[in-house]
Amino acid sequence: MNSLDDPKLKAVLDRLHAAARGDLKFFLTHIPLMARMLLGREAPPPAEQSQQLKDVYIPISREQGRFLYLVARSLGAKRIVEFGTSFGISTLYAAAAARDEGGQVIGSELEPGKQRAATAHLAEAGLASFAEVRLGDARETLRDVPGPIDLVLLDGWKELYLPMLQLLAPKLRPGAVVLGDNIKTFRRALAPYVSYVQSGRNGFASVTLPLADGFEYSVRLD
16 A cells, blocks of 8 residues: 555645645745754744744755655554644655554644645645644644654754654654755754764764755664
8 A cells, every 4th residue: 555646645745845835935035034943053042043934935956755654564563753744744654654564753844834735735645644733833832742652754844853853763663764854954053963873873873865955864872
């Protein structure tokens, strides 16, 4: 069974990926903000960034989505955790795998409008029973996620990748996979995270994959 072939899901994904192409207009009209983020300079607090980006999709690509689905299937993932749901494009790919594996996705989104939209998109695609999108700061909303966790997607505020990984790490099963998006675009901001997972000193083996603008693939070793 491959839920990515479900016509309902394909229709929702097609529409959302098309809508996400409008993000370029935002980036071109907010160059100072994007420059600060890209250069790793002090960015506004997550709550302020969330408000500024409330209409921006900033999704994973189709290729990344299919890769996320395949990794989840290869792991037989029963519990998938997502930091940074946005409008739910990545959540749809993860929830498709969860349906096929009898699992569940637990995501978190700081912006209320995006959280409502993501929840609606999951329902429209027939995947509502396989995913939950929690509203609020992920450092709080994901704190009580039970283990074992099979797969994590990090695609929220870049300065929080490492704190989120450290929060969830005790619940990762051996062999669990952590995927981190935007590694090349936000090279400076994500340098501490990449160093942590690639150092060989923190229980992970990791490599940056050339998918979209860099997808960090990390495996929990112990």
